[in-house]
Amino acid sequence: MDTRPIGVFDSGLGGLTALRELARLMPEEDLIYFGDTGRVPYGGRSREILVKYARQDVAFLRTFDPKAIVIACGTVSATALDVLREENAIPIFGVVEPAARAAAHVTQNGRVGLIGTRASIRSGAYERALEAMRPGTAVTARACPLLVPLVENGRFRPGDVVAETVAAEYLAPIKAAGVDTLILGCTHYPLMKAVIGGAVGPDIALVDAGEQCARWVKQQLEWDGLRNQRPGAGRRRYFVSDSGGDFSELASVFLGEDVHGEVEQIDITAY
Ligand code: DGL
Numbered sequence: 001m002d003t004r005p006i007g008v009f010d011s012g013l014g015g016l017t018a019l020r021e022l023a024r025l026m027p028e029e030d031l032i033y034f035g036d037t038g039r040v041p042y043g044g045r046s047r048e049i050l051v052k053y054a055r056q057d058v059a060f061l062r063t064f065d066p067k068a069i070v071i072a073c074g075t076v077s078a079t080a081l082d083v084l085r086e087e088n089a090i091p092i093f094g095v096v097e098p099a100a101r102a103a104a105h106v107t108q109n110g111r112v113g114l115i116g117t118r119a120s121i122r123s124g125a126y127e128r129a130l131e132a133m134r135p136g137t138a139v140t141a142r143a144c145p146l147l148v149p150l151v152e153n154g155r156f157r158p159g160d161v162v163a164e165t166v167a168a169e170y171l172a173p174i175k176a177a178g179v180d181t182l183i184l185g186c187t188h189y190p191l192m193k194a195v196i197g198g199a200v201g202p203d204i205a206l207v208d209a210g211e212q213c214a215r216w217v218k219q220q221l222e223w224d225g226l227r228n229q230r231p232g233a234g235r236r237r238y239f240v241s242d243s244g245g246d247f248s249e250l251a252s253v254f255l256g257e258d259v260h261g262e263v264e265q266i267d268i269t270a271y
Contacts, residue, residue: 006029006070008032008034009073011075014148014187016035017072017210022218024214025214027233028234029227031234034241035241037240051080054079058092060268072095072213073095075120078119091226095185097129099126100183103130110136111140111178112139113177115183115184151192160195163192182204182206190208237262
């Protein structure tokens with residue numbers, strides 16, 4: 001039993017989709033979320049910058065003495081997980097391995113689609129993980145940079161002609177490749193599940209990287225005897241690096257509940 005909190009971070013607020021899953025699966029755990037809203041988006045940045053930002057994000061969360069850190073961000077998981085693991089002697093979880101494991105398990109025909117940010121796709125991390133877990137898997141990957149701003153502007157619901165048009169164009173080559181499984185490798189895509197599912201059709205299974213990661217974290221903590229067994233609901237704390245924007249509005253979209261009044265701002269460059 002370990003009552004210390006779990007730290008979770010993302011480039012912004014999209015990672016709240018993963019936090020929601022963690023909270024659903026482990027309601028008694030204390031969760032501390034950091035969203036780097038002052039420097040979002042990460043998805044188009046170089047590995048060098050991403051590693052620098054990720055180190056600061058982790059250093060901030062470590063001030064709370066967490067028992068584990070979850071990288072909710074697909075981009076950081078794909079580009080900086082190895083460095084963060086090397087430098088930190090606590091469990092660091094990313095979304096790539098659990099998503100790849102789920103896809104390797106789900107696919108029947110060995111053809112898997114992948115969508116994410118430019119940096120995630122460029123990294124090749126999902127291909128490497130899939131090759132290790134299911135050798136010979138054919139991956140058709142596509143960067144979808146327009147999906148993040150669409151979601152952040154509330155344009156993710158079925159019937160939204162802009163969202164449906166953009167999704168259909170991005171997903172056409174993936175569908176044409178004959179995949180039977182599609183990894184949603186970005187924090188924002190779970191909100192577009194209905195639109196994405198509509199674009200690819202019912203025969204392609206969608207794997208939500210954040211959801212798979214949350215399940216994996218729970219399992220690992222259980223195996224390692226690190227779960228908090230204390231009865232009652234865990235505490236949630238939210239930190240951001242920019243006061244601007246409509247945190248509570250956007251956060252409630254990603255989280256499905258109002259977090260107004262519980263958000264603190266920090267200077268991430270100090271870490
Ligand atoms: N959080 C990022 C990811 O999951 C998406 C937003 C961004 O580009 O920063 O890859």
